[in-house]
Amino acid sequence: MEAPPDNDVLWARSLHFRHRDGSPGLNGISLGVREGEILAVSGPRGSGKTTLLRCLSGQLPVRDGEVWFNSAPVHTLGPLARERLRRDRFGWIDPEPALVPELNVWENAALPLMLRGTGRRRAKAAALEWLERLDVGDRARSRPHQLRHAERQRVAIARALAPSPAVLFADEPTAPLHRADRAHVLRTLTAAARSHGITVVLATHDPDTAALADRTVTLLDGRRVHTVQLPDSPDAEGRAACSLSV
Numbered sequence: 001m002e003a004p005p006d007n008d009v010l011w012a013r014s015l016h017f018r019h020r021d022g023s024p025g026l027n028g029i030s031l032g033v034r035e036g037e038i039l040a041v042s043g044p045r046g047s048g049k050t051t052l053l054r055c056l057s058g059q060l061p062v063r064d065g066e067v068w069f070n071s072a073p074v075h076t077l078g079p080l081a082r083e084r085l086r087r088d089r090f091g092w093i094d095p096e097p098a099l100v101p102e103l104n105v106w107e108n109a110a111l112p113l114m115l116r117g118t119g120r121r122r123a124k125a126a127a128l129e130w131l132e133r134l135d136v137g138d139r140a141r142s143r144p145h146q147l148r149h150a151e152r153q154r155v156a157i158a159r160a161l162a163p164s165p166a167v168l169f170a171d172e173p174t175a176p177l178h179r180a181d182r183a184h185v186l187r188t189l190t191a192a193a194r195s196h197g198i199t200v201v202l203a204t205h206d207p208d209t210a211a212l213a214d215r216t217v218t219l220l221d222g223r224r225v226h227t228v229q230l231p232d233s234p235d236a237e238g239r240a241a242c243s244l245s246v
């Protein structure tokens with residue numbers, strides 16, 4: 001078992017995954033994510049984006065292939081160690097905001113910090129700072145059901161950013177937002193990641209979203225697809241970019 005290159009914060013080698021019912025999820029994916037990089041994972045519906053993020057973040061156990069977080073072999077960790085890793089080092093944003101209905105907005109945003117052991121006062125200050133940045137600071141004392149759907153998603157994003165995770169996994173984070181909202185939230189998310197050195201792995205099938213990333217890997221049927229730009233040729237047909245699956 002060989003550890004990943006030093007400048008990769010996250011690294012996967014020959015990752016295969018089959019869902020419990022036998023459905024194929026991933027089919028031999030290898031990739032590295034550099035520290036502080038914003039990496040978009042794109043591809044059509046069902047291509048394996050969510051499955052890849054869930055394997056990289058330790059939500060799904062990897063039995064065939066390797067996943068490394070820095071020098072830690074995530075694929076060898078048991079459920080409790082993976083849970084701890086996710087709580088202490090990773091953040092996660094789902095396409096749909098899942099907030100705790102009994103808690104108000106700032107308590108929701110502060111929850112991951114408090115679960116890590118941060119005191120209530122410091123956790124509240126960090127939560128309020130992120131809620132302000134995401135333009136929902138004035139909703140801090142509201143309950144989730146009093147918010148619009150797009151506001152709830154902003155709260156979920158603030159909750160993921162407040163602990164400054166080493167790696168933020170964002171699965172179609174702006175799916176529930178309107179176009180104007182989407183651009184603002186994405187800019188805030190990427191600016192926050194860059195200013196705090198947070199590495200982001202972002203699943204999306206929206207080219208505008210992928211354009212904000214430093215690099216994009218594209219999936220098709222659980223494999224990486226490499227796009228190759230052919231050299232200029234006098235023959236117009238020879239100039240098209242082509243994709244091949246490896």
Ligand SMILES: Nc1ncnc2c1ncn2[C@@H]1O[C@H](COP(=O)(O)OP(=O)(O)OP(=O)(O)O)[C@@H](O)[C@H]1O
Nearest residue numbers: 019021023024025044045046047048049050051052
């Ligand atoms: N819990 C599950 N049980 C069985 N099959 C699943 C499960 N989750 C996903 N799959 C299957 O695994 C494959 C990859 O799905 P995945 O959700 O990772 O793709 P995706 O690219 O994220 O799609 P989308 O853009 O729709 O979210 C698909 O064929 C899907 O039907």
